[in-house]
Amino acid sequence: MRHSEMKVWLRGFWAVFEKDIKLELRARYAIHMLLLFALSALVVVAFAVGPSPLSAQVQAALLWMVILFAAAVGLGRAFISEEERGTILLLQLNVRPGAVYSGKLLVNFVLLLALNLVAVGAFALLLGAEVAWPGLLVLTLILGSIGLAGATTLLSALIARAAGGRGALLPVLLFPVLVPLLLAAVDATRSALLVAEGWTVAADALLTLLGFGGAVITAAVLLFEYIWLD
Amino acid sequence: MSEVINLRRYRHIRNGVLGWLTLVLLGAFLLRIPRIHILEHTARNLYFHVPMWFTLMAAALVSAYHSLRYLQSGDPIRDVRAREAARVGLVFGLLGLITGIVWARFTWYLGTSLWWNFDPKQSFVLIQLLIYGAYFVLRSAVEDPEKRGRVAAVYNLFACVTTPFLLYTLPRQMESLHPGAEGNPAFSDITHPIMRLVFYPAVIGFIGLFWVLYTQRVRLALLEARAVLLRKPMLEAEL
Numbered sequence: 001m002r003h004s005e006m007k008v009w010l011r012g013f014w015a016v017f018e019k020d021i022k023l024e025l026r027a028r029y030a031i032h033m034l035l036l037f038a039l040s041a042l043v044v045v046a047f048a049v050g051p052s053p054l055s056a057q058v059q060a061a062l063l064w065m066v067i068l069f070a071a072a073v074g075l076g077r078a079f080i081s082e083e084e085r086g087t088i089l090l091l092q093l094n095v096r097p098g099a100v101y102s103g104k105l106l107v108n109f110v111l112l113l114a115l116n117l118v119a120v121g122a123f124a125l126l127l128g129a130e131v132a133w134p135g136l137l138v139l140t141l142i143l144g145s146i147g148l149a150g151a152t153t154l155l156s157a158l159i160a161r162a163a164g165g166r167g168a169l170l171p172v173l174l175f176p177v178l179v180p181l182l183l184a185a186v187d188a189t190r191s192a193l194l195v196a197e198g199w200t201v202a203a204d205a206l207l208t209l210l211g212f213g214g215a216v217i218t219a220a221v222l223l224f225e226y227i228w229l230d
Numbered sequence: 231m232s233e234v235i236n237l238r239r240y241r242h243i244r245n246g247v248l249g250w251l252t253l254v255l256l257g258a259f260l261l262r263i264p265r266i267h268i269l270e271h272t273a274r275n276l277y278f279h280v281p282m283w284f285t286l287m288a289a290a291l292v293s294a295y296h297s298l299r300y301l302q303s304g305d306p307i308r309d310v311r312a313r314e315a316a317r318v319g320l321v322f323g324l325l326g327l328i329t330g331i332v333w334a335r336f337t338w339y340l341g342t343s344l345w346w347n348f349d350p351k352q353s354f355v356l357i358q359l360l361i362y363g364a365y366f367v368l369r370s371a372v373e374d375p376e377k378r379g380r381v382a383a384v385y386n387l388f389a390c391v392t393t394p395f396l397l398y399t400l401p402r403q404m405e406s407l408h409p410g411a412e413g414n415p416a417f418s419d420i421t422h423p424i425m426r427l428v429f430y431p432a433v434i435g436f437i438g439l440f441w442v443l444y445t446q447r448v449r450l451a452l453l454e455a456r457a458v459l460l461r462k463p464m465l466e467a468e469l
Contacts, residue, residue: 154388162372162381172367173385176360180395187401205399212395219391223384226301 016103034074282326289319309379
């Protein structure tokens with residue numbers, strides 16, 4: 001790509017990102033939904049489980065399931081708001097598809113990071129989780145969020161453009177596709193919780209998360225055009 | 231119709247497959263098999279259970295290929311082919327899971343509460359089936375046929391990118407019952423030459439059966455589309 005094309009792409013990408021972040025900061029709908037859903041879900045889980053201690057594997061599994069469900073419920077609106085406001089044509093004309101996808105991807109990624117912060121905090125509070133390797137946990141959450149944001153952004157575009165925004169479809173489409181991410185993330189999180197495990201045990205899982213995130217985003221950038229342009 | 235499906239070739243292959251599979255079935259039940267520890271005669275299930283896996287993989291490849299070509303060309307027949315390959319593949323995948331569960335249950339799990347082995351291969355098939363299920367749900371949610379085809383094709387291809395990662399992440403939570411796993415003899419050890427005589431033809435036969443069913447369904451879809459087209463002028467004449 002020539003230098004000027006690159007600049008146009010970056011400008012479009014940044015414009016999409018900025019616009020969505022500003023709208024989000026004004027209305028705060030998505031972020032509130034995400035955080036409250038995660039909080040409520042964790043509270044329900046904690047009360048259902050009771051005070052008895054859980055194994056690290058189960059704790060890791062519960063954390064990621066809550067994050068997954070919260071993402072499916074809270075991030076689905078990225079493209080629906082465009083449909084509702086009739087701004088799709090504007091975006092299609094002015095910004096390249098790859099830049100639109102990347103802008104939305106970054107928005108979702110930022111929202112997910114905020115979600116992770118709250119989820120982990122509530123998780124530690126309610127389930128009494130002791131994190132032996134906090135750096136590892138942070139890295140797992142970041143890498144996991146990359147793949148999660150990538151898949152969610154593409155699939156929410158799919159649903160919004162074609163299925164008339166039937167939001168309930170997103171979990172059905174998302175979960176089978178994200179099983180590898182879930183398994184690797186739970187593995188790495190469990191390693192982060194146990195003193196005996198840690199970075200060496202989690203290395204495989206982290207690499208899988210990285211590879212998965214990369215593959216998902218590459219595939220999504222290639223495929224996004226076919227849904228976006230009519 | 232003749233441009234899309236070569237009827238003569240289809241009929242030849244169909245007859246060939248039917249004859250071939252009849253021979254396979256006869257061989258599967260009539261030929262002697264070596265005495266295998268624990269499995270005994272249930273080993274004959276090998277001729278049915280494992281080919282299902284090969285057939286599901288073949289179906290997945292066909293479906294993904296046609297999805298890709300549909301995105302490139304927009305030819306609706308490609309979409310029909312992708313859909314029908316997924317549908318027939320789904321059936322074969324289910325059969326593979328069921329034969330596996332029944333086999334494991336009868337051979338090892340009778341008297342226990344276990345049904346699912348948490349074996350990586352088994353879980354892989356289950357997730358692939360879930361993806362196809364989601365594929366059909368997605369298709370039913372979109373009304374415009376062109377959009378439907380495109381959206382479904384994108385989902386199909388996206389899923390193809392993510393499922394190989396399952397091979398890296400599916401853990402073995404219980405001891406795997408599949409050959410080649412820890413503690414089990416490798417596949418080549420337990421397939422005596424006489425078993426291979428039926429096994430490899432069985433794989434070919436079942437993939438052939440998939441092709442026959444899939445081609446029949448594609449033909450059916452095209453005939454239905456043609457019937458709709460033929461009906462239209464009649465309706466307009468009545469008005």
